[in-house]
Amino acid sequence: MLKNLVNSCFLLILNLTQIYNIMNTKSFLASGIAGTIVYFLLGWLFYGILFFDIYPQEQSMLFILLGCVFYAFTFALIFNRWAQISTFSTGLKAGFLIGLLWALSMNFFIQASATVTLNSNFAIPIALDAVSAAIMGGVIAVVIGKTNA
Numbered sequence: 001m002l003k004n005l006v007n008s009c010f011l012l013i014l015n016l017t018q019i020y021n022i023m024n025t026k027s028f029l030a031s032g033i034a035g036t037i038v039y040f041l042l043g044w045l046f047y048g049i050l051f052f053d054i055y056p057q058e059q060s061m062l063f064i065l066l067g068c069v070f071y072a073f074t075f076a077l078i079f080n081r082w083a084q085i086s087t088f089s090t091g092l093k094a095g096f097l098i099g100l101l102w103a104l105s106m107n108f109f110i111q112a113s114a115t116v117t118l119n120s121n122f123a124i125p126i127a128l129d130a131v132s133a134a135i136m137g138g139v140i141a142v143v144i145g146k147t148n149a
Contacts, residue, residue: 005062009069027147028073028080035072035140040065042132051128054121075133075140086145088138095137096130103129 014029043064047055075095079085085094103126111122 005066006069009066013073024080024148027144028076030147031080031140031143032069032073032076034143035075035136036065036068038139039072039132039136040068042135043068046128046132051124054125071133072136072140075137076144079137079140079144085137085141086148088142091141091144092134092138095140096134098137099133100126100130102133 010029013032014025075098078098079091079094083094085091106129107122107126
């Protein structure tokens with residue numbers, strides 16, 4: 001089931017890039033896959049090892065992986081199609097800003113439905129998500145630069 005779901009996601013992404021001829025497909029796929037791997041591993045490092053007490057309950061690895069896939073491919077789309085970001089430093093900066101804005105947005109939505117009041121842990125996931133997105137953005141940009149060269 002997992003293999004079929006992941007295959008379907010990648011086929012959908014591949015077909016959309018070919019149908020709309022929106023960018024260099026090789027660069028888009030390679031950077032998206034690299035970003036997925038980096039973001040997944042950073043999530044494991046930050047949330048699984050260093051700050052495991054932030055989300056102590058068991059998480060679905062399938063949905064975490066799929067979240068990483070679509071988040072990384074969002075960055076790959078933006079960097080490839082509209083921003084032409086292809087160096088580590090520009091990817092790092094753009095990744096940090098996009099990641100920070102996204103993390104703030106999602107954490108405020110989560111707080112809106114939470115039964116507890118805002119606590120001191122509110123800022124930690126935002127910082128971790130922004131740093132993870134920055135590193136992922138840098139890696140995505142490097143892969144774009146290498147595959148477009």
